Amino acid sequence: SCLKFIKVRRLRGPGIVYYRGDGCYSVLGKLPTGQPQPISLTPKCWVYGIVEHETLHALGLDHEMSRRDRGKYITLHLGNAFDGFGEIVGYQPSFLTYNLKYDYGSVMHYNRVSSSVNGRITISTKNVHYLKTIGQTHAASFNDIKLLNLHYxxxxxxxxxxxxxxxxxxxxxxxxxxxxxxxxxxxxxxxVKSQAGCPNQELKAIAQPKTLAIRGKKSCIIRITAPLRSRIRLRINISQFTLFKVCEPFKGLEVKFLNDKSVAGARFCGLDRNKIILSEGNTVILHYRGMRPIDKVNIVYQTAN
CATH class of the missing domain: 2.10.25 (Laminin)
Structure with missing residues (x-):
């Protein structure tokens, strides 16, 4: 972005002050008093994506779950959450989206069990394939930064x-x-070019099923294209990677099956079998990132009826 952060010893006017506090939090947006914006961080917050999350709050970005159109993408299960969770993720009618699509991979999105009192899901995704994608703490998404650029x-x-x-x-x-x-x-x-040992980057989907199989430590980026006005049906026979609570980018399988390729794809980690995905349009982008020799995927793809 065009934003530049300059470290200073003393700050008297507008700016950001990080301090060791009792939690991870920041006021939303610039303070009207013109004073420095305090951001509280505990050692548990010293994760790149969490620091970015609170910094983006200070710069004016609200939670992705607070968008006006969130009802199309998520369901809140407040009965499983601590008191006050509904206010934290409250709907904000003034949320400026600059016409960017809802992004399940935003660093401003909570994970599926955030603030849970019983270990059960507090946020579910309308598209089930994104359930393990929400709650990123790796880094801001492409659209998080794009939103900053559109505003500033x-x-x-x-x-x-x-x-x-x-x-x-x-x-x-x-x-x-x-x-x-x-x-x-x-x-x-x-x-972006795939590494050595990957399949062809450009694949064509037809009515007859084809199989894509990848195994081992490598990074492969593949585009599957169908004829115009056709859709693509994927069946993930098996996807085997290291399991994380929230599936991280560049560690596992990511499938961008929506028309808007700027939003995060559905991310898969751990062991998944027999997952059916139907593309929104006639292209799908797959990213396989194996970190171990035993990592693998086996996917059958074809045009959808």
């Missing part, structure tokens, strides 16, 4: 490039685009 940096580049795949003109270099995950090139029209 949109006037820097007077001429906007025709970026593909929902990329945007880079405010630090107006001659290139900032690209969503897995895309590269000046206008975001190319895929």
């Amino acid at each position: 940096c949109n006037d820097i580049c007077k001429r906007k490039l025709n970026c593909s795949n929902h990329g945007y003109t880079d405010p630090k270099n107006c001659n290139v685009c900032r690209c969503p995950t897995f895309f590269t090139g000046k206008l975001c029209r190319q895929l």
